Amino acid sequence: MYNCENCGAALRYDISSGLLKCDKCMSLFAPDEYDEKHNKDSMSGAEKNEDYDGVYDTIRYRCPHCGGEIYTEDENTAASFCSYCGASAVMEEEFVGIKRPKYVIPFKIDKDMCKKLYLKQVRSNIFADSKLKKPGHIEKFRGIYIPYWVYSAKHTGIASFGADGKSTRKGDYIYTPKYMVNVDIDDESTGVSYDASASFDDVLSESIAPYDYNGVKKFYPSYLTGFFADTADVDGSVYVDEAGEKFDEITLKRIENEGSLKGLTVENEKAISSFSKIRFMKRADSALYPVWFLTYRNEDRLAYSIINGQTGKAYADVPIDRRKYFLFSFILAIPIFLFLESLITYTPHKVLFCCMIIAAIVAIMCNIELKRLIKRNNHEDDKGYRSKQLEEKKKEFNEMDVIDLTDKIKIPEKDKKSTLATIALICIIASPFLSTLFIYFSQFKLLGLVFGIGVGIGLFFSILDKEKKLDDKKIIKEFIVFEVAIWFSTLVYVIDPVRDFISYGAIILLIIGIIILISGIIRLYNILATKPLPHFNRRGGSQ
Template sequence: MSHPNAADPNAAGAATARSYPCRSCGATLEYAPGTHRMRCPYCRQEQPIAPTGREVREHDFAMLARLPVKPRETAGAAHMFVCPGCHAHTESDTLSEKCQFCGTPLVAEAGAIERIVPEAMIPFGIDRDGARAALRKWTSSRWFAPSSLKKVTEAETFKGSYLPYWTYDASTVSDYRGQRGDHYWVTETYTVTENGQTRTATRQVRKTRWSSASGRVSRAFDDVLVAGTGRVPARQLEKLTPWPLAQVVPYQQEYLAGFQTVRYDIEPESGFESAKQQMAEVIEDDCRRDIGGDEQRVSSVDTHYFDLTFKLVLLPVWFLTYLHGGKTWQVMVNAHTGEVIGKRPHSAAKIASAVLAVVAVIAVVVFLVLRARGGGY
């Protein structure tokens, strides 16, 4: 990364970033979340984002062999932004971000640096104020949270990022083997001693009759979602679901202006292995339903995949960091639904008070029970 005064916009390997000048004041426009418009952060002038008319397409895996080889050794390798505002050179591994010197939105031409370009996206639907409101609602609803946590409003940092995801479609045929368990009841005789007397009694006991089972099930999968980046733990990203994938729009650079866009570092072939794990859980449930009975055991499943397709989509997330009690806490907000996930502090005093309250209630109950028993003598 270099200072603008030392930058040469004609340097080898540098590419001028795409910008969108305001027709009113000449500043650079940014995407306005929740709209299909770009807005000037200074004079508030707006400009509509013209639809491309292009349809969102699915790609088959054979397409990968036809793609030209990009001049990079690993996915997500860095490239050079040249700021159209101050002409600073910024080395980056993102598709879009802001110039750290003048704040100008920087958007790269995806086709120039990516092996696979985004096909679709869900634009930001919640702006920074909306993310702050979601955080405020989240903190105020947390049990055992310190009272001061509810006052967190301005002491946060916000970063809006598009994250890359792969979606996979597939038709599957699965042959399975297992066992079917059918319940039945038998009468069991046993002895019991009461008041020194032994007598014979009977009871109904449930047993399971197991028999071999095998068969074939079929299922079509649509938009199985797999994160295309390892920068954020997959388990955390799973908590941001569901995403309304039926509402994606064709990829357009204008929606990236003003936000960071993370490039994929997980290739579609590797992502498909994760997708197959998701599919396997659904397929096993199909096998169990096909086996029937009261219980099922699935010992083996052999699945064949047909009509495989994939696409790269960008999904919006607000990353929020706030300070509380001298410690940094991080949360994420689904920038379409407002879902908030993350960690937060606990109030030791509130937890202690709750424990004492529970102990007090138990003590009262025990006292009343003992008193009732004592009154009965």
């Protein structure tokens, strides 16, 4: 615990002053001076070697529901809920020693500013759930230091790449001079960062990047007073390739800005490839970066809202309120309908055809959302999470016998189902119109209907394939209703019955199918805007 030297009260890190502050006597202390004076940085002289991270003592809170862990230096900063799964629970408390990071970027954005930035983000979405704007919910914003790996690189040597000069026209020909550029480079860069926590999704960290590396400071535990911190559980080697590519791009921009390549159009890919051959990556340093974190839990799904604690850049998962969406759509549809009614004379046949076009568009949108949802649920964009999962699987395999290991490993095969599903979906979307045209321009009506029904079956298997990946039974029911509606409408459109009430019945059925599918799209979007409850398997401490 950090106590005031003047009155003995608890100290906390004050964002506005950048110092440790006593709220009782208003005394201020520099974090580095306080830690060194009171020996808070408990490392021996040998341990203070810059290549050794060391260990410092802290309080660990572990969620009994998901296993998520956060740390704090302040005994007065209690954890009454989990930031990762949103559960209100008594957190398991333990004093532990954890690896000491080398750097820290202190908080610059205070909680009041954080709440304003969040409300601005949420209010920009008119369909946002009202619960997201309630003061009680917003008050749950928690300041957390997220671990990052900070990479450095040096380019030394001669890079060769192609470049084009200024084009000139001579008669009917355009001449573009080609050059081979040789650049002697001696450039050093640092500050490219990637999050080192498997519990912090890469999509989230990229959404609030970048941090200003000029604001980095040497780490002292007192910076954590009044806040929480996460620990690194993703190896620093995971993002080396990505960091290296960024350094290559940075070096190219520096050369271009210096004017060395003035008047030339560089072949960027070849230049960057050339830079990679003379690039030397240094050891990644550990750092803690500030993030304001808010969790919204709805049954078994979570929505995260995060604010960059240094720059104020905001990101929020914003689920849509279906009632607001349909009410807004209904109100908007009235003037549009009245305007079109004054310009166009409608017949049931024309209205039915328009509804079929809308239905096809809705089907495409639904398929796009399904693909995005599958990608997100599989953490395809979260390299840190996947590397952690792979590491845990390797540990499990190492504990097995050789025979068991051989039985468990399967060579991944190319997934052909997704390609077939995409083809089937395209066919089904086009089939109502293709079958209609086929029937109108030929006499084989029966064959046209068989074609349409056959492609309809293709849609069913397409959605069934995705349903297995999503484990979502509702999508099958929604598509069955939609499929019945669109094929009945196709049949009515082809027959073009004399009695209008049949056409109107088909229109109503198709509108119901569209509404159900739109409702499904919103539900899928809300799933996409949220994440499943996390389950962590951490060992914690300095282990």
